[in-house]
Amino acid sequence: MIKTRIGSNHDFLQLTADVAEGGPPRFLLAELQLHGLSASVRVVHCYATGFADLAGFFQCHVDDWRGWDGVRTWESLERELKIDASHQHGHVQLRVTLQRFQPDWGNDGWTATGDLTIEPGEQLSQIAQEIKVLATGS
Incomplete structure (x- = not known):
């Protein structure tokens, strides 16, 4: 299993890929942990790209670490996981x-939403690298 944790020790999104068969994962387990909130879903990959677009989403923020205007969004194929990213006050x-x-x-199901803050330098670069490994399974 390959795990990536985005956020702090107490507030985080953890993505876990089961890559026992080798190659890119077919799904991820997304776990959101915030003060008083714990939620998890199974995230299905896009058949054409796997999770490469998620890795690219984080890499574009590394490339634009000085900031960008507006909100950038990544959403999984079946909308189980959505991440909106903005650059505010140097974070x-x-x-x-x-x-x-x-x-x-x-029964419409449920939705859980929370905010995480990460540093645009080393922390963001490390997350992007870990998600790239997670997306490829190696």
Whole structure:
């Protein structure tokens, strides 16, 4: 298993890929832990790109570490995980949304959203590198 933790020791998004078969993972387990909140979902990959677009999403923030205007968004194929990124006051702000949809009639499932702050330098570079490894499975 390959794990990546985004955030601090107490508030974080952890992504876990089971790559026992080798190669890129078919899904990730996304776990959001915040003060008083714990949520997790299974995130399905895009058939054409796997999770390479997630790795690219974080790499573009490393490349633009001095900042950017507006909000950049990455969303998984089936919308279980959404990450909005903005650059504010010298930090990268991530708004993470996990969703679980229920197939039963009359039960819409749930949504959990939380904010994480990360440093645009070494911390962001380390996260981008770990997600690249996670996305490729090696």
